[in-house]
Amino acid sequence: MIQPLDPDLIDPWDALALRTGAPVFARPGWLTAWADAFGRRDDLRALTVHRDGALVGVLPVTAGPLAVRTPTNSETALIAPVTADDDAAGELAQRLLARRVGTVDLDAVLADHPLTRAVRAAAGSTPATETVRCSSPWVDTSGDAADFPQRLSRNRRHGLKRLAKRLAEAGEVSFDVHHGREEDLGELLRDGLRLEAREWKLAAGSAIASSPARVSFYTQAARWAADAGVLRLAFLRLDGRAIAFGYCLQQGPTLHFLKLGMDDDHAKLGPGMMITKQLIDHAFAQPEVRELDLLGENESYKADLASGVREQVRLRVYPTPGLGTVQRKGTEAVADLRKAAVARLSGPTRERLLALRNRLQR
Incomplete structure (x- = not known):
């Protein structure tokens, strides 16, 4: 269920993140620092899955009447759902998509995370879009x-x-x-x-x-x-x-x-x-x-050092076939134009445009 962030959830969530080897960005201490700083603590929710009374899955979200979203902004390095196993990821996906009154918007998640794969599978023929947010380089050490x-x-x-x-x-x-x-x-x-x-x-x-x-x-x-x-x-x-x-x-x-x-x-x-x-x-x-995670975009100096990249994606599943198809086509067209335009910009110019967009959004 999607519920407000209960203080009693923090310790089990943190323990599950550590036990499963989830990234540090999956830990509630990091996420609540983000929510407090950007005035989002009251909006923060958690979708959870329990098995035999034990917590086995957590996805941080913000929930509104029209959408369920992962809590992100320009300072989000990564959204990392915490799942004990593939079954927990599948159950999280089913519960997430059961909310058909609005769009499900998973942003800044790894393309190959078990939950991302489970949402793709659970969405089936429902209209959806998936765009690459960034390809983050890493160095094998x-x-x-x-x-x-x-x-x-x-x-x-x-x-x-x-x-x-x-x-x-x-x-x-x-x-x-x-x-x-x-x-x-x-x-x-x-x-x-x-x-x-x-x-x-x-x-x-x-x-x-x-x-x-x-x-x-x-x-x-x-x-x-x-x-x-x-x-x-x-x-x-x-x-x-x-x-x-x-x-x-x-x-x-x-x-x-x-x-x-x-x-x-x-x-x-x-x-x-x-x-x-x-x-x-x-x-x-x-x-x-065993690795240095360089995060962010795969800029040329990072690419020269990197052993590989990890794709972060934004995966959106729409509520109805009719509305979803229109939204999907529009989103894909805008994403293609944006990708082509951004590819021609220098790093500082991209930063300036991103800062302007963030100010307008605020």
Whole structure:
């Protein structure tokens, strides 16, 4: 059933997420930090499945008279339903689609998640659309770190060597990762968010610092993550001064690289690329970590390093064949036009347009 977010659900949900190896973004602590920061706590609901009295499936949603949606905005890295097994995913899908009075809108879900597959199967001939939200790259960090350069193109290997040499010639280079428990978390975040607030991002309104709600989210989420032992704040420093920042989360076999910041005054030293390479080395050095999840779009520098991509999709199932067909065709046409237009834009331009869209939506 779809129900308000009951405090008594939090602990069983978190335990199920950890037991099933779900991504850190599936945990209720992360999601409630998002909901509180963006004023969505009262809208948040949970679709649950129990078996023999035990929780076996959870999908966070917002429910209205015309649609059931996953709770997303521009700061959503991933929506990860939690399911104990394929049967739990199938039951969640059946319950979700039983609400035929409105559209079911699953956004920011993995294309190959058991629930996504179950919703596709359960929808049958009902009109539906599925569009790719992003293809997120990831780097395999299992095995021997010494073999990693051989996976890269010759140009990328030489480029990394040139940047490393240039950086070393500029001063003393250091790299550190903080867990935020016994340190001044507020000061670390201030330093990191200063680097994330690049000039063009501030102009576009897409920097974290551009929005009090975003600052609140990443601050509250960092506090939760530090308490949960999953926060990793990475800094690349030159002569003691931070020139690049990574807001990361590490849980189980995955190190998620969520937000990148860098000092544009040192752009010629490639701080963004170099901190990414440092995080790859850091992941290799930890036996329990088997991948660095770069998240977001598969930009060229990420693609050069990546071992593969994971598709996030938006899957919409419409309430009736007649209305659904019209909606589906219109949605597909708009999506095709948007995809073609976005493909021709630079990264900063995409950020500016996204920020404008978000302001208009608010």
